[in-house]
Amino acid sequence: MKMFGLQNIWDSILQYETLLRSPFFPVLFSITVYLSFCLPFVVLDALSPRVALIRRYKIQQKTSVSWTMMWSCLALSLYNHAMYIFPLSVLHWYWRPVSYTAMAPGLFQVIWDLTACLLLFDFQYFVWHLLHHKVPWLYRTFHKVHHKYTSTFALATEYSGAWETLSLGFFAAVNPMLLGVHPMTEMLFHMLNMWLSVEDHCGYDLPWATHRLVPFGLYGGAPHHDVHHQKFKSNYAPYFTHWDKLFGTLHSD
Numbered sequence: 001m002k003m004f005g006l007q008n009i010w011d012s013i014l015q016y017e018t019l020l021r022s023p024f025f026p027v028l029f030s031i032t033v034y035l036s037f038c039l040p041f042v043v044l045d046a047l048s049p050r051v052a053l054i055r056r057y058k059i060q061q062k063t064s065v066s067w068t069m070m071w072s073c074l075a076l077s078l079y080n081h082a083m084y085i086f087p088l089s090v091l092h093w094y095w096r097p098v099s100y101t102a103m104a105p106g107l108f109q110v111i112w113d114l115t116a117c118l119l120l121f122d123f124q125y126f127v128w129h130l131l132h133h134k135v136p137w138l139y140r141t142f143h144k145v146h147h148k149y150t151s152t153f154a155l156a157t158e159y160s161g162a163w164e165t166l167s168l169g170f171f172a173a174v175n176p177m178l179l180g181v182h183p184m185t186e187m188l189f190h191m192l193n194m195w196l197s198v199e200d201h202c203g204y205d206l207p208w209a210t211h212r213l214v215p216f217g218l219y220g221g222a223p224h225h226d227v228h229h230q231k232f233k234s235n236y237a238p239y240f241t242h243w244d245k246l247f248g249t250l251h252s253d
Helices: 008-013 025-047 067-095 107-134 135-150 162-179 183-201 221-231 242-247
Strands: none
Touching: 008 183, 025 067, 025 183, 067 162, 107 135, 107 162, 107 183, 107 242, 135 162, 162 183, 183 221
């Protein structure tokens, strides 16, 4: 454990325990991490119309992202955080105060727990997503908002209504509690989950993208999810490909 510095990292985090226990922390953590992950892709979107090297990696090369589109997505994301996520954070802070252990988790325990949280969320999202496309009322009422843009870009990741924001946020929040993971692992899971979600929607097939690092086509990545936004009736799982393969909903183009 000490070899990999996890205890030192956790000790450094615990220096800010007052902030961590604050009802403001979850919403500040969420919006800060999300926008930090979006920023590199916002830069790519701004440069891609003029830089051929960047545009060559864009999945839908004939499309572009306007500042109006980005501001619209950002405004809705900030609104959802202020109107829904923050009040729920206050309620959680009041009814279930957070407690932090002094000991950091072991490295292999972190890897195991992160994998478990991610696989569980992937399954929950797949079922939720499939239902919201197969049941017309659910699609029209809740999920259609997210499909406004058929060409994905990073800031469109959280372009969704209240129900979608809260229900998928509930899965992400409750899974670490169900699996009993360490608070440090929970933070890492939320960061990993947000990064993968942003990368899924980024609109670029970059050489170092996650789907290129995971072997045997087990992970779909941005090309996988971009097809979903174009064709609507395939690729329902957010990250991995096994559920779409099992249900016959996996398409590559």
